[in-house]
Amino acid sequence: MMTEYDLLFAILFQLAQLLLVVLLAPLLTGWVNQCQAWLQNRSGAGVLQPYRVLRKLFHKDAVIAHNASWLFRVTPYIVFGCMWLAAAIIPIIAVDLPFSQAADVIALVGVFALARVFISLAAMDIGTAFGSLGARREMLVSFLAEPALLMVLFTASMISHSTQLPRIVDTLAHHQFILYPSLAFAALAFVIVLLAENARIPVDNPSTHLELTMIHEAMILEYSARHLALIEWASSLKLFAYISIGIALFVPHGIAEVGNWAGLPLAIVLLLLKLMLAGAGLAVLETVMAKMRIFRAPEFLGTAFLLAVLGLLIHFLLGA
Amino acid sequence: MPIKHPNLKLTRLTDAVPAWTGDITPEYLFEICQQVRDGGGRLVALWGSDVRQQGGGFLLHITLMNESGLVCLNVPLPAEHPNYPDISRIFPAANRMQRAAYDLLGLYAHEGHDHRKWLRHGAWHGGSFPLRKDFDAAASLTHEPEDYPFVQVEGQGVHEIPVGPVHAGIIEPGHFRFSIIGERVLRLEQHLGYVHKGIEKRFESMSVQQGAKLAARVSGDSTVAYAWAYAMAAECIAKVTPSSRALWMRALLLERERVANHLGDLGYLGNDVALSFGFAQFWILKEQVLRNNAALFGHRYLMDKIVPGGVTTSLDVEGKHIIEQECDMLDEQVRILRNIYDEHAGVQDRFIGTGRVEPKLAAQLGLCGMAGRASAQAWDARVQFACAPYDKLDVKMATYRNGDVAARVIVRFDELFESLRLQREIMVNLVHDNEAPALLEKLPANGFGIGLVEGWRGEVMVAIHTGAQGNLTRVHPHDPSWQNWPLLEHAVIDNIVPDFPLINKSFNLSYSGQDL
Numbered sequence: 153m154m155t156e157y158d159l160l161f162a163i164l165f166q167l168a169q170l171l172l173v174v175l176l177a178p179l180l181t182g183w184v185n186q187c188q189a190w191l192q193n194r195s196g197a198g199v200l201q202p203y204r205v206l207r208k209l210f211h212k213d214a215v216i217a218h219n220a221s222w223l224f225r226v227t228p229y230i231v232f233g234c235m236w237l238a239a240a241i242i243p244i245i246a247v248d249l250p251f252s253q254a255a256d257v258i259a260l261v262g263v264f265a266l267a268r269v270f271i272s273l274a275a276m277d278i279g280t281a282f283g284s285l286g287a288r289r290e291m292l293v294s295f296l297a298e299p300a301l302l303m304v305l306f307t308a309s310m311i312s313h314s315t316q317l318p319r320i321v322d323t324l325a326h327h328q329f330i331l332y333p334s335l336a337f338a339a340l341a342f343v344i345v346l347l348a349e350n351a352r353i354p355v356d357n358p359s360t361h362l363e364l365t366m367i368h369e370a371m372i373l374e375y376s377a378r379h380l381a382l383i384e385w386a387s388s389l390k391l392f393a394y395i396s397i398g399i400a401l402f403v404p405h406g407i408a409e410v411g412n413w414a415g416l417p418l419a420i421v422l423l424l425l426k427l428m429l430a431g432a433g434l435a436v437l438e439t440v441m442a443k444m445r446i447f448r449a450p451e452f453l454g455t456a457f458l459l460a461v462l463g464l465l466i467h468f469l470l471g472a
Numbered sequence: 473m474p475i476k477h478p479n480l481k482l483t484r485l486t487d488a489v490p491a492w493t494g495d496i497t498p499e500y501l502f503e504i505c506q507q508v509r510d511g512g513g514r515l516v517a518l519w520g521s522d523v524r525q526q527g528g529g530f531l532l533h534i535t536l537m538n539e540s541g542l543v544c545l546n547v548p549l550p551a552e553h554p555n556y557p558d559i560s561r562i563f564p565a566a567n568r569m570q571r572a573a574y575d576l577l578g579l580y581a582h583e584g585h586d587h588r589k590w591l592r593h594g595a596w597h598g599g600s601f602p603l604r605k606d607f608d609a610a611a612s613l614t615h616e617p618e619d620y621p622f623v624q625v626e627g628q629g630v631h632e633i634p635v636g637p638v639h640a641g642i643i644e645p646g647h648f649r650f651s652i653i654g655e656r657v658l659r660l661e662q663h664l665g666y667v668h669k670g671i672e673k674r675f676e677s678m679s680v681q682q683g684a685k686l687a688a689r690v691s692g693d694s695t696v697a698y699a700w701a702y703a704m705a706a707e708c709i710a711k712v713t714p715s716s717r718a719l720w721m722r723a724l725l726l727e728r729e730r731v732a733n734h735l736g737d738l739g740y741l742g743n744d745v746a747l748s749f750g751f752a753q754f755w756i757l758k759e760q761v762l763r764n765n766a767a768l769f770g771h772r773y774l775m776d777k778i779v780p781g782g783v784t785t786s787l788d789v790e791g792k793h794i795i796e797q798e799c800d801m802l803d804e805q806v807r808i809l810r811n812i813y814d815e816h817a818g819v820q821d822r823f824i825g826t827g828r829v830e831p832k833l834a835a836q837l838g839l840c841g842m843a844g845r846a847s848a849q850a851w852d853a854r855v856q857f858a859c860a861p862y863d864k865l866d867v868k869m870a871t872y873r874n875g876d877v878a879a880r881v882i883v884r885f886d887e888l889f890e891s892l893r894l895q896r897e898i899m900v901n902l903v904h905d906n907e908a909p910a911l912l913e914k915l916p917a918n919g920f921g922i923g924l925v926e927g928w929r930g931e932v933m934v935a936i937h938t939g940a941q942g943n944l945t946r947v948h949p950h951d952p953s954w955q956n957w958p959l960l961e962h963a964v965i966d967n968i969v970p971d972f973p974l975i976n977k978s979f980n981l982s983y984s985g986q987d988l
Contacts, residue, residue, distance in 0.1 A: 188748070191749070192748050192749050192751075192752040192753075193752050193753065193756060194752055281631075281632070281633040281634060281635075282633075285633065285969070353746045354746070354818060357746040359748070360746065361639075361640045361641030361642075362640070362641065362744065362973040363635065363639065363640045364633075364635065364969050364970055364972050364973055365744075365970040365973055373640070439748070439749050440749075441746075441747075441818055442742075442745040442746055442747040442816060442818030442819045442821075442822060443745055443746035443747075443818075443822070444818060444821065444822075445821070445822060445968065445970070445971065446655060446968065446970050447655070447968065448821075
């Protein structure tokens with residue numbers, strides 16, 4: 153039974169997580185970039201570089217195309233809001249945060265989809281060739297990635313008999329330590345979806361300057377200053393959210409239990425460690441892989457869907 | 473004698489490469505071009521000059537090449553209507569050169585079908601021609617609005633993507649108009665000429681040594697090739713031969729330029745398929761070569777080391793030792809990196825079959841240089857027309873016949889290793905001394921000379937015409953990009969849009985080199 157004292161704490165911690173994710177997300181991006189630099193024999197710009205970029209962008213004057221409509225202007229705020237919300241409702245340090253009660257996995261996928269719809273519409277709003285090109289490719293990638301993501305989440309839902317993220321995490325992290333073969337397949341599928349949805353190599357290249365090969369970057373080519381800053385920040389938050397989902401589903405161990413506020417410091421330390429490891433792993437993946445031809449992306453994401461369905465099947469067959 | 477024709481009398485130039493020159497009237501031009509083409513020959517360059525002050529009209533110059541050597545034809549044209557027969561029906565590569573000859577000098581290829589402007593972008597009036605001696609710059613400059621009639625592709629679902637001239641990365645400016653359906657490219661049309669600097673006009677007021685400096689700056693990545701070609705042309709007019717030490721030195725610099733550029737391109741090709749690891753590794757190696765260049769020769773890109781008459785640099789025993797060490801290091805490192813590229817499934821999937829130029833098409837359109845050799849066009853000036861010291865080096869030509877991005881990568885790797893071998897051989901023959909070079913200060917009057925050097929991209933040609941006082945009346949540097957740009961339009965057909973940057977980089981052509 154939750155006491156008033158607990159509720160107050162919960163609200164405080166929810167606020168803390170909101171702040172934590174929004175401040176920590178650029179650091180994660182910086183960490184991934186720095187790891188890549190090290191792996192490529194470069195010295196790199198340092199883990200704080202994304203913050204410097206954000207500061208620079210917020211200090212600039214925005215340039216907006218003459219024919220841009222309100223859609224183009226509001227999209228950065230909507231995308232940023234969506235990603236912030238997504239990153240804030242995933243239970244990463246404690247399971248009983250107030251927002252988490254609203255965190256249904258289907259709703260979460262919906263939040264991501266909402267951001268995508270707006271950014272694609274905004275890309276087409278100003279009518280440049282690159283914007284439409286990027287939006288078209290984004291849709292090609294995401295309509296394949298989304299079902300795979302849902303399948304991954306459903307596998308976890310089947311095990312915990314709930315689509316509520318806190319329930320899923322609670323079941324997986326605390327009740328008994330079992331290796332679920334179904335989750336192993338789901339984890340593989342999830343990594344593929346993470347790469348595709350976050351515009352990473354081998355599906356997209358976040359650092360490219362080649363406008364004809366871009367997917368995500370092509371959509372945001374016309375954004376500048378604060379709008380671009382918000383979108384960049386939202387991209388960091390999205391990566392953070394995805395890695396958080398990965399941690400919540402596959403390695404939630406160490407997360408603070410309901411009412412166990414004393415476990416929080418350890419939970420935070422463990423979370424940071426997991427994020428560092430995941431970021432380094434992402435950097436390794438991106439360094440050893442080349443970008444694939446865009447028409448290979450459906451095969452790649454088809455594999456993710458197949459793996460996720462296999463996970464589901466294994467759960468049915470073995471009950472694990 | 474490379475061409476036999478009753479109306480053409482050729483005289484041999486005392487040149488480092490086998491070259492002939494002769495006058496021909498416009499009515500026989502087509503016939504002679506056809507004869508060279510039928511014999512497997514190619515068009516190297518086409519340019520014009522204004523000789524009205526010497527009592528003539530205009531001259532059209534065409535350099536052709538067959539297995540015996542270069543032939544430079546001079547076609548006298550009247551001052552009033554300088555028209556000549558269109559030769560792009562024989563050599564398709566002539567199309568853009570003819571259009572440029574009109575934009576710059578007003579020489580008109582009648583019978584032709586394509587008379588759109590090429591290098592003129594509304595910076596000067598359509599009726600004024602910058603390379604004419606009576607050109608008045610002040611009265612001709614303008615800001616006409618840009619209108620260029622691109623070829624329209626029609627049909628359901630076809631749309632256009634205009635790209636450039638301003639790009640997201642730091643590359644040269646050029647406009648690409650894609651007509652696509654979905655991601656498939658139906659047609660690509662290039663519109664270049666955004667970097668016109670008036671270099672050819674500038675030569676007219678320069679001395680022979682100042683001209684060497686300018687020639688070395690036509691295309692920064694090929695500065696050695698241009699400087700050598702210019703020096704070769706000047707030495708051809710003056711009928712002098714540089715010391716053998718100077719020639720060995722030039723070959724060393726040229727091979728170093730080739731190594732540096734191939735290293736850079738191999739890195740870029742990795743970068744374009746998002747294998748940043750390859751990019752970083754190859755550029756570390758390139759940087760090492762450039763730093764050694766700076767330490768040994770005083771310039772990272774080796775500018776102004778080759779001058780008419782000789783070279784302005786030397787290499788002592790210690791320097792040789794550094795280069796030998798560098799060659800060993802590159803040999804080892806590049807072999808490792810080549811293995812990584814070869815065995816990386818993702819990289820090979822992007823490279824193989826992308827941007828194919830069939831050997832037949834390459835021959836038809838005149839693809840040359842490194843890209844040509846990747847499409848089975850076995851032309852290499854170091855082999856066919858080996859000037860000293862290449863006549864003593866026995867260069868092994870790298871060819872491949874697939875004509876795709878992978879083939880251009882293979883040819884680059886092979887040429888890189890061959891250049892390392894050549895550098896070692898050159899060093900054996902290179903003697904060290906500090907003799908001052910016998911610089912050419914003055915050229916004989918009314919001379920004509922031509923220089924041809926196999927740069928890393930392909931054959932670089934420089935032609936020099938001197939006037940009554942031995943001054944430079946017309947200098948025409950010709951970049952192999954002239955021939956190869958149109959092939960890029962063909963290479964990209966039926967590929968997908970996101971593969972274009974990779975295909976483009978595999979050719980790595982110069983925007984500036986063909987727009988002086």
